[in-house]
Amino acid sequence: MAFTSPTVAAWELGLRLRERRELMDITAASAAKAIHTGQSFVSGVETGRVKINARKLAELAAVLDFDEDEVGELQQLREAAGKRAWWSPYSAMFSAEVLRYFGFEAGAESIRAYSAGLITSLLQTEDYAMAIMNGGAPSIRLAEANRRVEVRMKRQQRLEGGDPIRLTTVIAESGLRQMVGGREVMAAQLRHLAAKIDQHPDTLDVRIVPFSADYHNAIGGSTFYILGFAGGRLPDLVWQETVSTTDLIDQPMRIREYSLAHSQAMDHALDRSESLRLIEQIGKELE
Structure with missing residues (x-):
């Protein structure tokens, strides 16, 4: 085991x-x-x-x-x-609930994510992540911002290696067009996103919901992640992020609602090839 x-x-x-x-x-x-x-x-x-x-x-x-x-x-x-986790040295920077999420994410087999206005955190570049840290908390010290970005980059290691996590993420088109960090940072972020899609065809599925899509339940909602685990013994969990709160959800009925919302978003999203083309198109517009 x-x-x-x-x-x-x-x-x-x-x-x-x-x-x-x-x-x-x-x-x-x-x-x-x-x-x-x-x-x-x-x-x-x-x-x-x-x-x-x-x-x-x-x-x-x-x-x-x-x-x-x-x-x-x-x-x-x-x-x-009882083993020491990679996030242990950063424990003073995050709440106990956030640290628990890092642990669940590190041990998950799959993640289904939805992000309305931003690129999914597991697919962000360092510059893009730093822009979020600085914009979200202007008073944060540079050293702490750098450490927080470092944690985000370490989390992304789950996408690599011999047993990568399977990530299916739905991103609203607004997330591709929001100028987080400015034009240059955003152009680099979209190139990075397209490269990741090419590098991980079997374990990474990025779908874009275009502005032309009709209403679905995730519209106007918060970013969320549905975590699945291997073996069938462990139930799914949901991690939700809002402007001021984070929430780890384990109630079956609430998890079902998030699963339905994610499925609806997938139904309204472009297919894999069309999503990649839109990412590349918007990226070229920024160059």
């Missing part, structure tokens, strides 16, 4: 423990009492936010009647969850 993300490993460990506990009709309080700890500890482990040591996990697994092979898998998950 190989894990690329401690966050996803901790999440799966917690889900498996909670599912077994609920299947056996044991309350979190009863499970906690059986291993001589508090309910908040067990609940924290089940949400992936609290670490558990090997001894306590073995005790809890015994209470929940896991067999020997399952206990071995749980211990592997625990060990994976």
Whole structure:
């Protein structure tokens, strides 16, 4: 079992423990009492936010009647969850929720994204990302802005390597025409976007919703990402970004609404070839 993300490993460990506990009709309080700890500890482990040591996990697994092979898998998950993540050195710069998103993104198998006014973050150039950092928070110090851009570039490594993430992103035409950073920065960004599409034909699908498209549910909405995970055991998650807030969504009904909105946006978007042609056309207009 190989894990690329401690966050996803901790999440799966917690889900498996909670599912077994609920299947056996044991309350979190009863499970906690059986291993001589508090309910908040067990609940924290089940949400992936609290670490558990090997001894306590073995005790809890015994209470929940896991067999020997399952206990071995749980211990592997625990060990994976305890590894140091690449985003750990940046933890002081971001909220706990944003850091959790980095962890889920790092361990996801696929992402379906929608972006109305900007290029999707996983496809941004450094200059484009820096323009967003400076424009979104003019008072931010240059050193911190550089570090934030560095994090964004590290996140993009999921697009590369032997096991790249599958990214399907829908971008409104306004995202191609908004002069983020100025004409030169935007022209370079569109060249970069076209190059990425050419480099990753099997794992990257970029669709543009043209101005001529009719109304769909994502119009006027916020940027969102629907994360899918390998194996079928872990459910989808949604990450939503607004002007002032970010939100990690795990409620099935809300996730379904975002999935439908993404599907509608895809239905109104140009196909892959037409999308690439429009990106290249707008890029040439800027040169």
